[in-house]
Amino acid sequence: MRTEPDYLRAGRGIRSWLLTRDHKRIALMFLVAVTLALTLGGAFAMILRTKLLYSGPWLIEPLTYNRLFTLHGVVMVFMFMIPAIPAVFGNFALPMMLGAKDLAFPRINLASFYVYLAGAALALWGMIHGGADTGWTFYAPYSTTTPTDVAPVALGVFVLGVSSIMTGLNFIATTHMLRRRGLRWHDMPIFVWAIYATSIIQVIATPVLGLAVGLVAIDHALHMGIFDPALGGDPVLFEHLFWFYSHPAVYIMILPAMGVIAEVVPTFAKKHPFSYKALAYSSLGIAFVGFLTWGHHLFVAGISQFDAAIFGVMSMFVAIFSAIKVFTWIGTLYRGSITFNTPMLYFFAFVYLFAFGGMTGIAVATTSLDVHWHDTYFVIAHFHFIMIGGTLTAFLAALHYWFPKMFGRMYPERWGLVSAALVFAGFNLTFVPQFLLGNAGMPRRYYAYPDRFHVLNVMSTLGAYLLGAALILTLVYLLASLRWGKPAPANPWGSRGFEWRSPSPPPAHNFVVPFDPAHGCYAYDRPPPDEAPAVET
Amino acid sequence: MTRETDHEPGAAGYVAVWLALVVLATATLFLSRAVTGGWGLAVALVIASVKATLVAAFFMHLAHGRPIHRIVFAVAIGFLVVLVIGVLADVGTRSIASSYVDELGQPAPR
C-alpha cells in the first residue's frame, strides 16, 4: 500500500540528512544532540555529587568544582532543558498535528539546528579553554571580575538563545498559517497550544537574556562597567534583566512537558480531556502571567518591599494555571478506559513530582519563607523536582509515546516500566534529602560544607547514582529496540490523535491520505475514523 | 482574503506622513527647551509615541494589514513596558537606608 518511502528512507547518505529540510529529520538530529547534552550534563552532576560525599576538600579542587557546577548548569539549562521537547517533539509532531506538510520556514528550521551546534561548541570550548566559574546565572560583579574565561561561555549562551528564537518563530508562523483547511483553533491538539505558548515566551524573553549575557561578556572583556558599583552601577539590575528571561525560561521548559502529558493521558485513558479549554488557555495564561513573576528570585537580593509584594502576588496567580492543568489531567482519568503503559507510568511520576515541585514553589513564593530558603538546597530540590520530575519525565514519556511513529519500531514494554520505576525511585532518593538539606540551611554551590549536613549528602549522592543508572538503562534498551524492536503498526495505542493517522514512520510529507479534522483528536466517545488503519493493542 | 495592496496610502499619502513626522520631530526639539525636567521627558515620550504610531500604521502597513500583526506588535511593546515598569518599581521604591554607608554619617570601617 505504501506508494512512497517513509522519511527515514526518503534520502540516502549523510548529505540528505545534514542538508535536509524535512522537519522530522531535523527533529531526529536535535534528538541526538539533545541526548548528548543530557549525558554530558549528567556526567558533570555525577562528579559534583561524588565530591559531596565528603564534607572537606576531596577528589577535586574548589576551582574545578566551581567550573563543574557552572558547566552542569549551562549544559543542562541551555542545551537540554530549553530545546529538548520543543525542538525534538515540537519539530516532529507539530506539523503533523496541524495537517501541514512541513514547518513554515524549513531553511530557518535547519539553520536553528546549526546555530544550536555553534552555540554549544562555543560554550564548551569556552569551558575547556578557560572555564567560567560563575554558575549558570553569571551574576555581576563576580562574572565581570573573575579571572576565569567568561566571555566565550556567555557568547555561547547568546548564540543558543538565537537558535531558540528561530525555533519559536517557526512554530508561531506554522500554527497561525499552515493549519489544515477546516482545522479551527479549538480543534487543534493541546500539545500544539503548549508549543505555541512556549514559542511566544521563547521569542519575547530570549532577547533580554541575550542582552544580559552580552553585557556580561562585554564588561568582562572591555570593562565597560555597566554594573560596576565603583562607577555607580547597580549589580541588582543585572539580576532583574537575567531573571526577566530566566523565570519565563522555566515555563519554556515545563509548558511543552505539559503539552506531552495532555496528549498521553487522553490516549491511554481513551477519554476526551476533562476540559479542553482549561488545558488550552492555561498554557497561554502561564505564558503571559509568567512574565510578571521574575522578582521572586530577588526577595533577598535587595529589592524594595513594594516590588517584592507585586512579584509575590503574581507568583501565586501563575501557580493557579499549573493547578488547573494537574486537576484537569486527573479529571480526564475519570470514567476512562485506562491501559497502563510506560508513558502512563511516566505520567503518574510527572503528576506527583511536578505537583510537589510546584507546591514547594508556592512555599518559596510565600515571601518570608524564601528568606530562609533562598540560595539553599531547598531551592535546588524545588527546581530539580520541576526540571527532572517534570520536563525530563515528560521527555521520556514523549520519547516512548512517539517512538513507534518516529522509528517504526516498538520499545520493550517491560523494560520501559522497570526503567521508569527506577528513574522515579532514583529521583526521589536524590532530591528529597536535598529538601531537608535546604531546611537545615546548607547553601547551594558549596564545595565544603559543615559536618552536620554529611548524612543527607551521602543519601543524595547514592540517589544520583541510581538515577544515572536508570537513565543509562533507558538509553540502552531504546537504542536496542531501534534495531530489534517489533515493527510498529500505524496506530499502536489506538489514539485518535491526528499524527497517528499516517503510517509509522510517516512519509516525507506526513500524510498519504490527508486526515479529516471532523473526527476530533480527542473524540473517544465516537468510533475511530476508518481512513487511518486503527490497530487495536 | 482582501489583497493588502488595495487601500494602502498612495505616494502622496506617504509624503504626507513623512511631513507630519518631520514637523513632530522639530516640535520635540523646541518643546524640549521649553518644558524641562520630568514633564519634559513625558512630552518627549508622548510625541515619540505619536511618531512611532505613524510609522507603524502607514509605513509598516499595520493600519490595514492582518490583525495578527497588530497583536504581535502590541504584545512586544507590552512586555517592553512590563520590563521597564518592573525594574523602575524596584529602583524607585528602595528605602533610603540602602544608600551609601558614608551618607549615613557613620564612616564604614576600612
Next chain:
Amino acid sequence: MTAAVETAAGPLPVQYDSLERQHATARLGMWVFLGSESLLFAGLLALYAAYRFVYPAEFHAASAHANLVIGTANTYILLTSSLTVALAIHATRRGHRRRTVALLVATIALGLAFDVLKVIEYAGHLREGLAPGDYYAFADLPARGVVLYVTLYYLLTGLHALHVTGGVGALIWLAVRAQRGAFTPHSHVALELGGLYWHLVDLVWIFLWPLLYLIR
C-alpha cells in the same frame, strides 16, 4: 504529490497552497522577528530608566555634552529614509522597476550618511575623553553616574548603528535583486520585509533621540 506550482521566485514550497499564503506567512514571521528585536532594546531601555532615575542630575549634565546637531541631523535622515523605502515598495507595486532601484539607492545613501555621521560623533566624543566604562577620562564631569550615561549612550546607539549597518546591507542586496527584475507587482515580499526591518530601525531611533539627546 501536488505538482509544484511554478512561480517567479522558483517552485512554490510544497507546504503552501498559494503564493499569497506564503507571502502572508513571511510577513507574520517578520513581525514576530521585529517583536523579538524590540525586546533586545527593551533591556537597555530598562537599564537607562533605572540609572536615569537614580542619577537624574548626572544624566542631565552628561546629556548637555551630547552632539545635538549630529543627533538631530540623523533623526531627519532616518525619517526621510523611511519615506524613500516606503515609496520604493510603492513603486514596485506600480511596476516602475527603475524608480524602485533609484529609491532604494537613496535609502542606502541615507543609511550610510547616518553611519558616517555616527562615526564622526563617536570620534569627537572619544577625543574629548567621553569614553565608556573604565576608559572615561572627561575633564569637566566626575565619573560617578555620568559614566553610566556615557556607557549607555554607546551601548544604545552602538547596537542601533549595528542594526542600521545590517539594514543597509540587506537593502543593497534587495537593490541588486530589484535591478535584476526579481520583484514583480505580485511577488516582492522580500522587499516588503526589508522595508519593515528598516522602519523598525527608524522606530527605535525615534525613541533614542529624545531619550539621549534632549534631557533638559
Next chain:
Amino acid sequence: MNELLRRILHLPAQSSSVAADIDALHYTVILATMAGVTLAAAIAGVFLVRYRRRTTAVPLTPRIEVPLWFEVVAYGGLLILFCAWWVVGFAQYREIETAPADAIPIYVTAKQWMWKFAYPEGPTSQDALIVPVGRPVKLIMTSRDVIHSFYVPDFRLKQDVVPGRAETLWFEATEPGSHDVLCAQYCGLRHSLMRAQVVALSAPDYARWLDAARAPLELPGAKGDGQGLAEDGRATAAERGCLRCHTTDGSPFIGPTWAHAFGQLRHTADGRDVVIDEAYLTESMMDPRAVIAAGFPPVMPSYQGVLTPAEVSAIIEYIRSLRDAAPARAVPSPAGPIAFPPPGDTPGANP
C-alpha cells in the same frame, strides 16, 4: 508538636525572635502541600484502578466536560488559599525587612571570603559577631568586592550584601549561644569556607565584654621572672586585643583563660589532650582553628602576619608568667562561667 516537626524537617534551632513564626507558617504550607499532592496522586491512583480497561475491545468513553462552576470554585478556592499564605508571608517579610528604631547598629563588611564586624564604639572583630540576647541588633552591611549573602540558618534570616550599597538586616537573639554564619551567594573560590559565628551573650556578659573592649587596656603587671619580656607580652596582648576574649584571673570567657594554663593539659574539642607549651600557643595564634579547646566557639581570628615573632614570644612569656600567679583581682571576675551550649559543630577540617 513544633519540636517534632522541626526535627522531622531538619530545621535548625529557632534562635531568633522571628524564627518561631516563620517555622509555624512553614509547617502549615509544607503539610498542606504534602496533603494536597498526596490527595491528588491518590485520586489518580483510584481512577487508575477503578477505570482500568479489563476487556481487549476498546469501549467508547463518555465525553464529560467539567461544569464551569466546579472550576471556578476549585481554582478560586485554591487561589484564595495561596493568597492567604502570601498575606501572612508578606507580613512576616515586612517585619523581617524593617528594623526596629532602638536596634543596636553594627557595621558588617563582607570581603572575599571573610566577614568583618565593627561596633560604633570602635572595637572591631573578625569572624565573631558578639551580640546581646533579647535586644534587636541592626546589621548595616556592605561588600568590598562581589555580592555575598549574610545567612544565619538558626535565625532563619539572610540578606544579600551588595557592593556599593548598604543592606540592612536586623535580628533579636532569644537565648545565649553561638550560631553559624554562612555565605549564601556564590562569591568565588572559598565561598563555602567564608564562615563566621554570631555569639549571643546574656545582657550582663555583653555589657562586661563591651566595657572590657572599650576600657583603655591598662592592666597591672603580673609577677614573672623575665620581668621585661613578660611585661612586653602583657602590653602586646592588651594592644592586640587578646585580653578582650582571654581573661587572666582563671575564669573562662569567650576564650580559655590564661591563668594557670601554661604547662597544663588542654582538653580539645575533638577529644584529645594537648600540653599547653610554646608550640601549642604559637600554633593557636597562627592557626586558631587547628586545635579548638572543648566548649569554646571557634571564633579566634588568625594573627598570621599580624604578630611579629618577637611579639609572639613576648605573649608566650606573659602566659608562662601567669602559670602560678595568684589571680590579680584588678579585673572584676565575670559573674560565673559563660553557659555555652555546645556550638553546632566545628566547621569541617578545612584546608
